[in-house]
Amino acid sequence: MGTTQLETVPEPKYWHLKTVLAEALDSEFAVGEILPNERELAARFGVARATLRQALEQLELEGRLQRRRGVGTTVAPPRMGVSVSPLHTWPGAAGDDWEPADCAPGVPPAAVASLLGTEAEEPVHTVRRSRVSGGQPVAAELLYVPEDSVPDLSAIDAPAGPARARAVLRELQRLGLEGEDRAVELGSARAEDAKQLDRLPGAPVLVVTTRYFAFGRTAAVSVATYRADTCRLTFGDSGDVEIHHGQERQAS
Amino acid sequence: MGTTQLETVPEPKYWHLKTVLAEALDSEFAVGEILPNERELAARFGVARATLRQALEQLELEGRLQRRRGVGTTVAPPRMGVSVSPLHTWPGAAGDDWEPADCAPGVPPAAVASLLGTEAEEPVHTVRRSRVSGGQPVAAELLYVPEDSVPDLSAIDAPAGPARARAVLRELQRLGLEGEDRAVELGSARAEDAKQLDRLPGAPVLVVTTRYFAFGRTAAVSVATYRADTCRLTFGDSGDVEIHHGQERQAS
DNA sequence: TAGTGGTCTAGACCACCCT
DNA sequence: GGGTGGTCTAGACCACTAC
Numbered sequence: 001m002g003t004t005q006l007e008t009v010p011e012p013k014y015w016h017l018k019t020v021l022a023e024a025l026d027s028e029f030a031v032g033e034i035l036p037n038e039r040e041l042a043a044r045f046g047v048a049r050a051t052l053r054q055a056l057e058q059l060e061l062e063g064r065l066q067r068r069r070g071v072g073t074t075v076a077p078p079r080m081g082v083s084v085s086p087l088h089t090w091p092g093a094a095g096d097d098w099e100p101a102d103c104a105p106g107v108p109p110a111a112v113a114s115l116l117g118t119e120a121e122e123p124v125h126t127v128r129r130s131r132v133s134g135g136q137p138v139a140a141e142l143l144y145v146p147e148d149s150v151p152d153l154s155a156i157d158a159p160a161g162p163a164r165a166r167a168v169l170r171e172l173q174r175l176g177l178e179g180e181d182r183a184v185e186l187g188s189a190r191a192e193d194a195k196q197l198d199r200l201p202g203a204p205v206l207v208v209t210t211r212y213f214a215f216g217r218t219a220a221v222s223v224a225t226y227r228a229d230t231c232r233l234t235f236g237d238s239g240d241v242e243i244h245h246g247q248e249r250q251a252s
Numbered sequence: 253m254g255t256t257q258l259e260t261v262p263e264p265k266y267w268h269l270k271t272v273l274a275e276a277l278d279s280e281f282a283v284g285e286i287l288p289n290e291r292e293l294a295a296r297f298g299v300a301r302a303t304l305r306q307a308l309e310q311l312e313l314e315g316r317l318q319r320r321r322g323v324g325t326t327v328a329p330p331r332m333g334v335s336v337s338p339l340h341t342w343p344g345a346a347g348d349d350w351e352p353a354d355c356a357p358g359v360p361p362a363a364v365a366s367l368l369g370t371e372a373e374e375p376v377h378t379v380r381r382s383r384v385s386g387g388q389p390v391a392a393e394l395l396y397v398p399e400d401s402v403p404d405l406s407a408i409d410a411p412a413g414p415a416r417a418r419a420v421l422r423e424l425q426r427l428g429l430e431g432e433d434r435a436v437e438l439g440s441a442r443a444e445d446a447k448q449l450d451r452l453p454g455a456p457v458l459v460v461t462t463r464y465f466a467f468g469r470t471a472a473v474s475v476a477t478y479r480a481d482t483c484r485l486t487f488g489d490s491g492d493v494e495i496h497h498g499q500e501r502q503a504s
Numbered sequence: 505t506a507g508t509g510g511t512c513t514a515g516a517c518c519a520c521c522c523t
Numbered sequence: 524g525g526g527t528g529g530t531c532t533a534g535a536c537c538a539c540t541a542c
Binding site for chain 4: 264265266299300301302303306320321322323324
Binding site: 063187201233 | 433486
């Protein structure tokens with residue numbers, strides 16, 4: 001009864017390891033610095049490599065580390081704030097930092113079709129865009145626009161590719177935007193998005209689903225996947241606020 | 253040169269496994285149904301248990317599965333939409349679905365102190381609340397309120413506990429709220445939050461950081477951690493939209 | 505007490521990057 | 524070619540739940 005029981009619930013090794021590493025990152029490493037490789041770190045801490053990797057995985061999930069196959073593990077800079085504020089403008093409006101990449105007709109996934117209220121197998125304009133911030137890709141987007149939302153689009157304008165993407169976006173601007181709403185959830189990058197984001201398939205992403213309303217219905221749906229490791233999504237004007245984990249220095 | 257190379261990039265086993273399982277979930281399992289245990293599934297697919305677990309982990313991350321130690325793996329219901337719209341009201345206003353749990357003075361983490369603009373070691377009112385939706389806990393929140401934001405709070409009111417939490421929230425309502433902004437990022441549940449969310453430490457969470465402005469400065473900061481596996485954060489009025497992965501039936 | 509998922513080990517080989 | 528992280532194996536034991 002009088003015994004001091006510090007660990008009624010024994011802490012998993014990888015959890016403790018993560019804490020130790022996190023403290024080391026704050027105090028002993030600079031942003032961009034390369035950590036010792038996994039085999040050496042595991043040996044140094046006296047654990048199996050798999051256990052060490054469990055700790056590294058969590059730190060990467062929290063945006064503290066960046067791991068690249070064939071290169072090594074580096075200390076990540078603080079997450080960048082990426083604004084996803086409702087701007088009450090259509091995608092593709094002047095000033096947004098998305099780059100149209102492609103456009104082709106395609107059947108949207110069932111979840112999107114249900115949001116659009118289209119028939120199950122009905123093809124819609126599918127515009128792919130990518131967003132770059134701070135010199136690296138942060139998001140990949142698929143924008144689904146039913147054919148009848150942009151009736152004036154001349155099919156002859158551009159059969160496919162970036163030119164057609166721009167044409168669809170241009171047509172959207174003509175519509176009266178009545179509103180929009182957003183949802184954010186956790187997902188994992190599909191192969192296509194992963195390549196666009198310079199990550200491996202399955203990497204954690206924040207999926208932002210936006211519905212655009214016009215004519216009293218959903219006129220377009222955007223599904224944007226943001227790199228969860230490097231991005232902090234901001235709503236409002238908190239985009240330029242710095243978040244500090246601890247002391248931070250720049251690698252020389 | 254004329255060979256058809258279907259797999260220039262060989263797909264990892266766990267990735268393929270995940271796809272197969274996801275399809276099985278859509279077509280052969282009902283929500284709430286219990287899957288065969290990991291050892292049997294691994295044997296059935298001819299892989300090591302660790303490999304199978306990698307696939308299950310991703311499906312859980314995507315909100316398709318729910319795993320509970322000592323119980324089993326069940327098919328998760330679609331994620332519930334949880335509204336985090338800017339309501340332009342203080343936390344604790346009538347009608348919000350947060351339950352005050354506790355309040356004590358405490359030194360906020362450095363990141364929060366920097367948002368509040370308080371001194372490094374300055375203690376602030378720290379209110380803990382929890383949010384329940386659909387009968388289960390979805391979020392845990394720590395609300396940091398500097399002492400001078402609620403100067404009229406009589407310390408004698410309640411020394412600690414839920415009563416004091418309510419007292420702090422009550423005082424907040426008196427202030428003129430000038431604005432708020434939010435940021436969403438991925439994190440992992442700390443031990444404390446994990447218990448509150450009925451998850452293991454390290455579980456993926458969506459961290460919503462909200463700044464409340466009054467007197468031309470940041471008068472309070474809220475850090476809310478939402479279960480990433482069960483929640484879809486909604487901004488706007490898309491909260492009641494159904495998202496379907498595929499066919500869905502109810503377990504009998 | 506039996507069965508589940510969670511943790512951990514000590515190996516092996518592979519895909520990728522850089523030089 | 525040498526070094527990195529990524530995948531995979533076949534075990535073992537532990538913590539938890541339910542009966």
